[in-house]
Amino acid sequence: MGRKLIICWLALIPGLASAAGGAGYLQPVDVDISNEAALQRGSKYFVNYCLGCHSAKYVRYNRLALDLGLTEEQLTDNLMFTGERPFDTMDISMPAQEAANWFGRTPPDLSLVARARGESWIYSFLKSFYLDPSKPTGANNLVLSGASMPHVLWELQGTQRAIFREEIDSEGNSHEVFDRFEIVSPGSMDATQYDTMVRDLVTFLSYIGEPVQLERRALGIKVILFLLVFLLFAILLKKEIWKDVH
Numbered sequence: 195m196g197r198k199l200i201i202c203w204l205a206l207i208p209g210l211a212s213a214a215g216g217a218g219y220l221q222p223v224d225v226d227i228s229n230e231a232a233l234q235r236g237s238k239y240f241v242n243y244c245l246g247c248h249s250a251k252y253v254r255y256n257r258l259a260l261d262l263g264l265t266e267e268q269l270t271d272n273l274m275f276t277g278e279r280p281f282d283t284m285d286i287s288m289p290a291q292e293a294a295n296w297f298g299r300t301p302p303d304l305s306l307v308a309r310a311r312g313e314s315w316i317y318s319f320l321k322s323f324y325l326d327p328s329k330p331t332g333a334n335n336l337v338l339s340g341a342s343m344p345h346v347l348w349e350l351q352g353t354q355r356a357i358f359r360e361e362i363d364s365e366g367n368s369h370e371v372f373d374r375f376e377i378v379s380p381g382s383m384d385a386t387q388y389d390t391m392v393r394d395l396v397t398f399l400s401y402i403g404e405p406v407q408l409e410r411r412a413l414g415i416k417v418i419l420f421l422l423v424f425l426l427f428a429i430l431l432k433k434e435i436w437k438d439v440h
């Protein structure tokens with residue numbers, strides 16, 4: 195019985211991998227959510243470029259201020275533009291049904307997207323929009339083929355074309371395989387600046403996926419320090435108790 199269950203799970207793995215889609219094009223990224231400056235920049239980009247369509251409804255502004263080291267003034271000046279109150283969550287005013295009519299799909303809430311998709315997936319997704327006149331948004335995406343999200347960061351990244359090449363597999367079938375991107379028109383950022391910007395955004399999305407990560411890490415360090423001090427006392431105590439026995 196147990197073995198059968200394991201076999202079922204193993205059979206599921208390739209299915210899950212292909213459901214994630216675009217796995218071959220993923221670029222790995224490391225984010226450091228204890229980097230406060232990156233989080234602050236990421237939150238600002240998020241509010242400016244994403245919150246128009248996507249909510250982050252599990253995130254409260256005042257919690258954000260606390261974790262990102264922002265004063266209430268910085269919070270209202272930089273992140274809150276439409277009269278929200280500090281204890282509100284990051285919601286949007288766009289009605290879901292209207293969004294679905296415009297984009298063909300309601301832009302999903304992004305609170306947990308970093309946990310659902312993974313950081314590298316989002317990083318690659320935001321870097322992989324390319325021109326495709328056959329799509330209603332004028333753009334397609336290498337990681338999420340046929341994405342109904344427009345390339346909202348095009349002014350920063352510029353626009354790019356995807357070059358595909360033919361490849362024949364072992365069974366003689368030909369496939370189109372992604373080769374490289376070619377810049378069509380440059381944006382206001384160069385490639386390195388854009389990568390940093392996207393990494394900041396992903397850092398922010400990773401943090402909102404699990405805000406308690408920050409506390410957990412800080413707590414972990416305290417616990418280890420405590421154990422080290424405790425160890426020292428334990429050693430001293432042991433020496434004291436055993437000194438007459440030797």
Ligand code: HEC
Nearest residue numbers: 243244246247297299300301302307316340341342343346
């Ligand atoms: C103009 C509206 C709009 C804006 C602005 C926008 N998105 Fe989207 N986004 C969408 C739509 C619509 C989808 C659904 C795409 C699909 O599934 O085809 C989507 C999907 C996504 C997904 C994939 C979610 C999933 O798991 O399928 C991510 C990640 C994402 N957006 C991140 C962002 C980020 C980060 C920003 C800000 C830089 C942003 N979006 C700005 C409309 C938008």
